[in-house]
Amino acid sequence: MQMQPEFVEEARRQAEICNACRYCEGYCAVFPALQAERAFAEADLTQLANLCHNCRNCYHACQYTAPHEFDLNLPKALAELRHDSWDAFAWPGGLARAFQRSGTMIAAACVLGFAALFLAARALPADGEGFYAVLSHNAMVAIFAPAFLLPLLSLAVSLRRYWSHVGGGRITLGHLRHAFGSAAKMRNLAGGHGDGCNFEDEDRFSQARRQAHTAVLVGFLLCFASTSSGTVLHYIFDAPAPYSLWSLPKLLGVPGGLLLGAGALWLAALKFRADPELGAPRAWGGEMGFVLLLAFVAWSGLGLWLLRDSAALALILALHLGSVLAFFLLMPFTKMAHGFYRLTALVRDAQRLEAR
């Protein structure tokens, strides 16, 4: 588990300048944590990198950006280190390196997912109405249960590695409350003053990224809740799909899909306008691929519902489930991992605040 020395060194160089300046301390959680140190060990820098959400406020506020000889670009330095840390902690190693960076690899994984689902639909039995007429419930569970659990295991290993790297201690309820509180309110995405961040249009503050991210997160959680409610209906109430529009899975799933689909496209549009040189340029393709994958999952899910009675159902089901399969399997190795790392970093930050 080695971070690349040039990223560590560059982050350290910049952190030392910021620590002598401190003008940006009001923007986010990175600066108070940074200012608590005098010398920066690799683990300190990893933690700072995972506290940063690349809002870029500190870049545009900085009097030392290029062409100044100090050449400050903290959002980039932290983004490079952050991505590198995800590579380093990923388990099994190597996979992250491929998918974090490359949208093409993500697309390839999707195609494999589609193909797998086509084959499954052909080969495995069908046993019901709606999409169960294409693929039976049991077959779906046989595919998706491991596809969901394996990535969780992988993430757990990665986070455990992160935790020991940054020297985390015993976690209390208070730490969790702090971390989830920050994340839920997206406190740091508000930019310290509530005007948002400098993401898509140089130094103009905007709430766009925060709102798009909220749409994606809420949409995702609604979709997840929809699937969970379907599972409960299926197993406990013996009420298998398809569900009517006024059922819980649909009431959660339709708005969820719309939010997720719109939010992901919005994020992609913002990302197109944002300057890649203020992030980790190597990871741009992987991040874009991931956002588009999310959009695909959402819109194909909605398509499934809209075209439920058409002949294309089997095709769309394979596309949707194939993308969902790719999404879950890649979870530990794509941008999706950031949410988990970020929460972990916030828990660690809560411990720092408490120890103060």
Place this chain on the structure above:
Amino acid sequence: MMDTPDIVVIGGGNAALCAAIEAAEAGARVLILEAAPKPYRGGNSRHTRNFRCMHDGPLSVLVDAYEEEEYVADLMKVTGGHTDEGLARLAIRSSQECLPWMEAHGVRFQPSLSGTLSLARTNAFFMGGGKSLVNAYYRTIGRLGVEVRYDAHVTHLELEGDRITRVDFDHEGGSHSLSPRAVVVASGGFQADRNWLARAWGPAAKNFLIRGTPYNRGVVLADLLAQEVASVGDPTQCHAVAIDGRAPLYDGGIVTRLDCVPFSIVVNKDGERFYDEGEDVWPKRYAIWGRLVAAQPDQVGHVIIDAKSINLFMPSVFPPLKADSIEDLAEMMGLSAGKVAATVADFNAACGDTSSFSPMELDGVSTTGLTPPKTNWARPIIEPPFYGYSLRTGVTFTYLGLKVDERAQCATAGGPIRNLWAAGETMAGSILGQGYLAGFGMTIGTVFGRIAGKEAAAYANAA
């Protein structure tokens, strides 16, 4: 491109931007000529962190109250009475109303930065620092239709009788002229012109570092002085502080400050101490150290501390030199090892009881029988590793400037110039004769920038 602006504002820092906002809001067509390219726009204002603001009660991030009389008294103390009290009171009184105005125009404040607690009540800190303030104002003038030309160096204002009739400037390789109805000068001091500094200060000035922008070369100031526009202030007066000797020649800004002097001894090139390092807390002393260092051979000082003091001050941007013995450290500094060792030994021998040492306050832990003495925080320098920094004089701004009245208007011996106003550092000498109060530069720029903008617009709109 605007060929017939009503008002030309010269400069692109805080004072210029405040003037442009007021003028544009009053309906005038405003053009800003800024000498710097876009990435360096904003002059010294881009390096600032706060402004000093009077308040009768809690105001935005400011707690308690900081009333006019206290503010005036603070100012009188640092300037030794070299203050135009009428203009100073005008600036102070108006500052209270400026804070909400700044917020309404995009500036965001935060409570005082860590490590600056002493300013929590008196100074409002810009979130993100001065460059974020400058960015916010540029966004605002963009919405107001003000045009900005970067890389536009004003070279001459043609004064005919009591009016400015022409503004000459260089831009994109060519010379251009404009004849606006009114002009606001907000182009700062002349500290970036090292030759001018050397004329005022002597050859020592060649070794000074300039803390802020390289674009404040006083071109417009010199041009107006040559046309006998009324001036104020002493050319040899500048605000200078002691900063890290490795700082860049220009634009090093805040990070080059060194806060370790009170816990150190400082020797000159000959390895000798020259002043009481523990005279007062550092924020109150860093300005005089600029002059002290300027008076030493080669305008350099060397700070020596030992291991027990390394964590007592704000981290600095350049790592210190580090050695296991004083002799080795002296050699790394290029000083005579024997001489420095003797100076340290004399100092150590003069230290007494250090049990009441207290880094944050005047602790009275002093030397006895030493010249110069160290009157606080005097602890022997004995614990390796030893650390060294070099100190040089860093010039913040110059005081010589245009003399203005309470309407920010310029004048000649014959009376006011009808269409010329000045704001910011370029007229700060009208208020401050010497000395400096942290955060007052931005107060002057904001208050007089706004006045100049309103006055210029009123004149241009009536013409």
